[in-house]
Amino acid sequence: MDFLSPILDGFAVVVQPENLLYCLIGVIIGMLIGVLPGLGPAATIAILLPLTYGVEPVTAIIMLAGIFYGAQYGGTVTSVLLRLPGEASSVVTVFDGYALARQGKAGTALGIAAIGSFIGGTVSILGLTLLAPIVAGFALDFGPPEYTALALLGILLVATVSNGDKLKSLISATIGLLLATVGRDLFTGGERFTFGSLSLADGLDFVPIAMGVFGLGEILYNLEQRHKAVAAPARVANVWPSRPDLKQASGAIGRGSVIGFFLGILPGGGAVLSSLVAYAVEKRRAKHPERFGRGAVEGVAAPETANNAAATSSFIPLLTLGIPANATMAIMFGALLIQGVTPGPQLVDEHPDIFWGVINSMYIGNILLVIMSIPLVGIFVKILRIRPGILAPITVLITLLGVYTINNSVFDMMLVIFFGVVGYLMKKFGYEAGPLVLAYVLGSLLEGSLRQSLRIFGGDATGFVTRPISGMLLLVFVVVALLPAIKKLWKLRRNGPGPGVPGVPESEDKLTASEVRKTVDHL
Amino acid sequence: MTSPRDAGDGGSHSAAPVTPPVADELSLTPEQLAVEWDEDKPAAAGPLANVASAVVGVIVGVAGIIGSIGLGLGTPEEPQPGMWPFIVSLILVLLSGSLALFGRGIADTEKFSHNSWAVLGGTLTLVALVILVPVIGFEIPSLLLTFVWLRFLGKETWKMSTLLSVVVVAAFYGVFVLLLGVPLPHLF
Numbered sequence: 001m002d003f004l005s006p007i008l009d010g011f012a013v014v015v016q017p018e019n020l021l022y023c024l025i026g027v028i029i030g031m032l033i034g035v036l037p038g039l040g041p042a043a044t045i046a047i048l049l050p051l052t053y054g055v056e057p058v059t060a061i062i063m064l065a066g067i068f069y070g071a072q073y074g075g076t077v078t079s080v081l082l083r084l085p086g087e088a089s090s091v092v093t094v095f096d097g098y099a100l101a102r103q104g105k106a107g108t109a110l111g112i113a114a115i116g117s118f119i120g121g122t123v124s125i126l127g128l129t130l131l132a133p134i135v136a137g138f139a140l141d142f143g144p145p146e147y148t149a150l151a152l153l154g155i156l157l158v159a160t161v162s163n164g165d166k167l168k169s170l171i172s173a174t175i176g177l178l179l180a181t182v183g184r185d186l187f188t189g190g191e192r193f194t195f196g197s198l199s200l201a202d203g204l205d206f207v208p209i210a211m212g213v214f215g216l217g218e219i220l221y222n223l224e225q226r227h228k229a230v231a232a233p234a235r236v237a238n239v240w241p242s243r244p245d246l247k248q249a250s251g252a253i254g255r256g257s258v259i260g261f262f263l264g265i266l267p268g269g270g271a272v273l274s275s276l277v278a279y280a281v282e283k284r285r286a287k288h289p290e291r292f293g294r295g296a297v298e299g300v301a302a303p304e305t306a307n308n309a310a311a312t313s314s315f316i317p318l319l320t321l322g323i324p325a326n327a328t329m330a331i332m333f334g335a336l337l338i339q340g341v342t343p344g345p346q347l348v349d350e351h352p353d354i355f356w357g358v359i360n361s362m363y364i365g366n367i368l369l370v371i372m373s374i375p376l377v378g379i380f381v382k383i384l385r386i387r388p389g390i391l392a393p394i395t396v397l398i399t400l401l402g403v404y405t406i407n408n409s410v411f412d413m414m415l416v417i418f419f420g421v422v423g424y425l426m427k428k429f430g431y432e433a434g435p436l437v438l439a440y441v442l443g444s445l446l447e448g449s450l451r452q453s454l455r456i457f458g459g460d461a462t463g464f465v466t467r468p469i470s471g472m473l474l475l476v477f478v479v480v481a482l483l484p485a486i487k488k489l490w491k492l493r494r495n496g497p498g499p500g501v502p503g504v505p506e507s508e509d510k511l512t513a514s515e516v517r518k519t520v521d522h523l
Numbered sequence: 524m525t526s527p528r529d530a531g532d533g534g535s536h537s538a539a540p541v542t543p544p545v546a547d548e549l550s551l552t553p554e555q556l557a558v559e560w561d562e563d564k565p566a567a568a569g570p571l572a573n574v575a576s577a578v579v580g581v582i583v584g585v586a587g588i589i590g591s592i593g594l595g596l597g598t599p600e601e602p603q604p605g606m607w608p609f610i611v612s613l614i615l616v617l618l619s620g621s622l623a624l625f626g627r628g629i630a631d632t633e634k635f636s637h638n639s640w641a642v643l644g645g646t647l648t649l650v651a652l653v654i655l656v657p658v659i660g661f662e663i664p665s666l667l668l669t670f671v672w673l674r675f676l677g678k679e680t681w682k683m684s685t686l687l688s689v690v691v692v693a694a695f696y697g698v699f700v701l702l703l704g705v706p707l708p709h710l711f
Binding site: 221394408413417430 | 568572573575576577580583584587590594595598599600601602603604605607608611612614615618619621622625626629631632633635636638639641642645646649650652653656657661665668669672673676677678679687688691695699703705706707
């Protein structure tokens with residue numbers, strides 16, 4: 001039973017009062033921002049990065065993880081009660097959740113969502129516990145060529161699977177890679193793109209970029225939006241779902257857990273995609289698909305289970321390979337680097353306290369969430385009454401004063417403003433911020449391992465293809481890169497160019513994940 | 524407590540999204556909802572915006588290429604500092620170029636409206652804050668920023684804005700200076 005002892009030690013880490021407290025703070029903040037439309041989990045975690053400097057690495061990551069999966073819970077509440085998805089991952093929950101609320105079954109919808117989230121989260125943590133050490137062990141043999149291929153694949157997947165236009169997402173990723181080259185060249189020591197500035201000599205800091213592009217960019221963007229007045233929410237009664245409802249939802253919860261777990265691992269997958277796929281699967285399986293959108297319990301259970309499962313399992317690539325699977329994980333990666341911890345295969349051996357502490361904290365966090373979410377519904381509804389105009393100056397001050405406290409640097413504050421404007425303009429022009437931040441985080445790893453590999457191969461790039469694992473990964477890379485073109489050809493062959501109005505689904509049974517995803521974009 | 528903002532704002536601009544009559548039915552199908560959300564979406568800025576952003580990409584890429592060559596490229600085996608940024612910049616130029624050529628029809632851009640001035644104004648107050656904080660401490664600049672954002676960007680009442688901005692700055696003083704002892708430049 002040797003392999004169990006680090007897991008049990010992990011629990012010892014979690015139950016330390018300080019860690020429990022930060023876990024609680026994390027999930028509460030997560031639920032709050034999940035309820036409030038506007039600021040997403042990535043933005044919130046970015047804004048709160050300076051907070052993590054003062055605490056232990058484990059404690060910091062436990063809190064940040066709590067924000068992430070807490071937000072998946074919170075997003076449900078506004079979807080069901082107000083038809084306003086608090087988070088992109090709760091968009092499909094609106095369809096049946098709001099319909100249930102209109103039938104006076106808001107409590108049932110929220111209760112099912114909470115139970116599904118808890119089960120999905122727990123299944124995913126179990127999978128994480130079993131799978132993560134195996135993946136990490138496998139990856140220990142990875143050399144620079146494998147990391148080159150893995151980083152390339154990660155960036156490509158995040159750019160192509162994300163919501164926005166693929167070409168624009170790739171441009172955004174390339175700019176991230178370019179930003180990562182600013183500063184000293186690790187191999188030759190030569191300065192790059194510093195323009196003689198002392199502040200740039202060590203490169204751009206990750207924190208001002210993340211805080212600017214995600215945090216301030218989103219705040220500025222929200223300034224421009226005219227928010228609808230919040231309507232009076234539906235009444236919430238009898239939160240505990242009835243036995244027939246539970247029975248009906250149980251299959252959806254089971255399938256949602258599995259779908260969420262696997263899509264969460266995939267780079268670029270994550271909570272949003274898995275909620276859409278889980279919904280689509282349930283609708284396709286159903287004997288009476290017309291029930292969906294009119295208050296089917298499964299329509300709430302499946303996406304809510306899946307998004308929580310995915311939020312949890314997306315930690316696997318980060319903790320085992322050091323490759324973040326989505327934008328939020330990229331910020332987690334940055335947060336760990338700030339703490340002097342480099343995520344990767346060696347993490348489980350070198351920092352077992354962090355590895356198992358974070359994983360095990362999720363058990364506790366999920367229990368906290370399921371206990372708190374239902375009784376707190378009343379408070380959430382009150383919070384929704386706070387006008388966004390009041391929150392904006394507060395978040396902006398937290399961002400700017402917060403970033404100053406890291407290095408006592410006015411330059412960092414200016415950087416945040418600069419990247420905030422960049423983030424705002426990117427949003428206006430349809431560019432996703434996620435690929436930029438992710439590519440920035442992976443930039444130096446990618447360049448470093450590419451140059452090391454070429455040195456190993458004596459400058460011969462075919463070495464990448466002949467090594468089995470890097471060759472495989474590059475093959476996947478090529479397939480993913482060419483997939484859109486292949487699909488187009490396939491369609492042309494089969495039935496000629498379809499009429500198709502973009503963004504408007506043609507008929508009910510054609511509402512697929514990608515079509516719903518388009519509606520996610522402007523939330 | 525009803526807010527004057529909510530009451531007054533509805534009629535002031537024609538684009539105010541009023542709850543559509545469809546919502547009175549018991550349920551909306553996903554399709555109706557998707558269409559409704561599409562209607563709420565800000566107007567797309569058209570092909571010119573895509574081309575303009577592509578041009579920015581090309582300019583950044585070309586600048587990157589020129590800078591990289593200046594740093595020296597070297598050989599694949601013994602690369603100089605400029606090699607990697609050169610490759611990345613080249614890809615950026617290629618991607619942005621193809622966006623300019625083939626991506627004109629992408630409809631995910633948003634038009635700037637008169638509300639966009641709020642963003643510019645907000646950004647200027649942030650720059651002012653950053654310039655003033657090292658000189659006179661964070662209290663007065665933060666107070667002014669909060670007030671301006673509440674009163675002019677958030678359309679709160681004069682009374683509410685004054686009261687809230689004082690409370691917010693006091694709270695920040697309490698947390699940052701008294702509780703955490705952060706070395707933030709402060710006047711008091």
